[in-house]
Amino acid sequence: MSLRHAVLAALLSGEYSGYQLTKAFDVGVANFWYARPQQLYLELSKLESDGLISGREVVQQSRPNKRLFMVTDAGLAELERFAAAVSKPSFIRDDLLVKVQAVDHVDVAPVIAQLDQRAAAAAAKVEILDKILRRFRGDLDEETYLRHGSPIGPYLTCLRGRLFEQEHHDWSVRAAALLRDRATRNGDPPPVSDQSR
Amino acid sequence: MSLRHAVLAALLSGEYSGYQLTKAFDVGVANFWYARPQQLYLELSKLESDGLISGREVVQQSRPNKRLFMVTDAGLAELERFAAAVSKPSFIRDDLLVKVQAVDHVDVAPVIAQLDQRAAAAAAKVEILDKILRRFRGDLDEETYLRHGSPIGPYLTCLRGRLFEQEHHDWSVRAAALLRDRATRNGDPPPVSDQSR
């Protein structure tokens, strides 16, 4: 039951509408959780009926009205409780890794193509996260921000996301190059990933 | 539906019993997926009734009998299909990150304690994975193994797991040190994580 707490934690940074949250969570900018719009809307209404957040209607002209949510005292207490409870161990769970695991026994070409895609996607995310980190820092350098800046929580999770994506990128590039090299040397048609496939 | 394929991919390395698989998956040595024993046993019986793996009874004296499973041709075909299909994007989903995200608003001490624990756990995993990698390599150096060694799939996923744990460790250590430093400077009782809390 952690989407619940992820949403609560996200709402600490200020008031958001469901739609704004989906933007943060869906694009995957959410560096500490991930969820689809439908899940978020559902969770928001559950949180509200449990009294952990409260929403207020904002009437907009030229846009559909929206509801902005903020964490209540009860919500903060719940987060406090959650933060002090033991965490589940974290682990990787990745489709593509399963495919790489099987690569000695199945056709490598599509796996290499997917590694290429992943590398590109990870590089794009690194850039996005860098932008967000710069926005947090303002004109402070990273050392100074880490020592004195605020908020520190979102900055740290963002940093973690950035490191993860960077490493994900580097590994993907390396794995793709390696598998390509091995496939070529084995006399298979060199699997070059381009638009034509 | 990827536990299915994770199990198939794991069984490519040889025959395993359910119990052996649980050891690999549960300890988290599984660098590409993670699952509990109950899930694995259930998945194994589903895979068998779908004809993707076949099991044979091995009678043991002084131990309960066990069933060893191997991937069938149909199973291999299924993996082939899976490997060529599009992958879901990967993302981090971590309780502890949610807590760190909220750290500007909740008590830091328990979060710091959990970061310490995480760092230790990650360091332990790095060692385990290094051992496994060395066993794969034998007396080859890494460059040579990556170019010519076999199997390459499990080696690459293991390498990925190792990089992930290393980075997880480094980030946890850094985050814990930082939060501790900030808490101390703010005049709070310095949160040192020891056995007494």
Place this chain on the structure above:
DNA sequence: TCCTCCTAGTCAGAATGATGACTAATCATA
């Protein structure tokens, strides 16, 4: 001899997450 751990596996059901199909108004653009 008792107690606990290890091997080996099973069952049922709760919790959580993912998916497809909708509504409805406005804005920009061709």
Place this chain on the structure above:
DNA sequence: TATGATTAGTCATCATTCTGACTAGGAGGA
């Protein structure tokens, strides 16, 4: 003046994962 994109959100249902509780025999140590 259509057409598609964007904002804003809802509903029902399916799929997947997680959890607790349970069985059963042998090994090893106090």
